[in-house]
Amino acid sequence: MISPQSLAIAAAVVGLQGKEGDIFRKVIGYSLALLALISLLVLLQSTPVLGWMLP
Numbered sequence: 001m002i003s004p005q006s007l008a009i010a011a012a013v014v015g016l017q018g019k020e021g022d023i024f025r026k027v028i029g030y031s032l033a034l035l036a037l038i039s040l041l042v043l044l045q046s047t048p049v050l051g052w053m054l055p
Contacts, residue, residue: 001031 007020007027016023044050 001035002027 002024004020007023011017011020011023041050045053
């Protein structure tokens with residue numbers, strides 16, 4: 001979900017070379033929250049609760 005190359009490019013574009021770790025720390029929380037949300041959605045789709053969404 002988070003590409004090290006994308007972090008390096010983003011840091012270079014905004015003038016934060018060497019601060020990739022800081023950017024990663026700020027982004028990791030959002031990535032884990034999205035992972036949890038998608039996992040919950042898939043779990044619910046495998047049950048009758050949201051099973052109607054799948055063909």
